[in-house]
Amino acid sequence: MSSPSNPAIRLMHQHKINDNCIHIDKTSFDECERQILQITRFFFLAFHHPETHAWISAYKTSEKNFNTPYGATIANAVQIALNILCGTRGAGLNYHDPKCETCIKYITLHEHCFIETLYFIRKLNKFGAKENAIILCEGMAENKFLDAMNKLATIIEEYHTHKIKMPFYDNINIKRMH
Numbered sequence: 362m363s364s365p366s367n368p369a370i371r372l373m374h375q376h377k378i379n380d381n382c383i384h385i386d387k388t389s390f391d392e393c394e395r396q397i398l399q400i401t402r403f404f405f406l407a408f409h410h411p412e413t414h415a416w417i418s419a420y421k422t423s424e425k426n427f428n429t430p431y432g433a434t435i436a437n438a439v440q441i442a443l444n445i446l447c448g449t450r451g452a453g454l455n456y457h458d459p460k461c462e463t464c465i466k467y468i469t470l471h472e473h474c475f476i477e478t479l480y481f482i483r484k485l486n487k488f489g490a491k492e493n494a495i496i497l498c499e500g501m502a503e504n505k506f507l508d509a510m511n512k513l514a515t516i517i518e519e520y521h522t523h524k525i526k527m528p529f530y531d532n533i534n535i536k537r538m539h
């Protein structure tokens with residue numbers, strides 16, 4: 362019998378797509394929210410299997426998708442929200458393996474609730490955000506979780522605002538070079 366610590370056993374993966382999962386293209390989530398979902402999955406994996414050191418991938422993914430200094434700041438904001446959620450919630454959370462090209466195309470109910478909280482905050486729909494937060498937090502400390510998600514949404518907004526202004530800053534730098 363193989364030991365559970367056998368690397369070959371740990372690398373085995375079975376797709377976990379069931380009837381409760383929906384295809385990512387059937388959601389209203391934009392590219393940014395999909396990137397946050399992938400970062401979230403790496404943190405779920407890191408909490409579930411610390412030996413994977415998946416928080417490194419969470420930060421790397423965030424740095425790759427959001428320019429410095431926003432990448433690390435956004436990953437940190439996701440982690441803070443998840444810390445609050447996992448500290449509040451009694452039951453486990455279903456997530457998909459971020460390294461499986463098949464599973465990442467589908468979203469679990471819990472992942473959907475998490476990203477939809479952010480989606481509704483970004484759409485200024487407080488009621489929708491709170492409804493998802495209550496489900497995720499099982500009615501406990503959802504306001505603390507919502508505060509953390511609001512901070513994440515604020516940083517994302519700042520990132521996009523900064524991106525829009527980037528050509529302006531680039532022009533200033535070019536002028537200074539001469």
Ligand SMILES: [Zn+2]
Binds near residue numbers: 377458462465
């Ligand atoms: Zn899979």
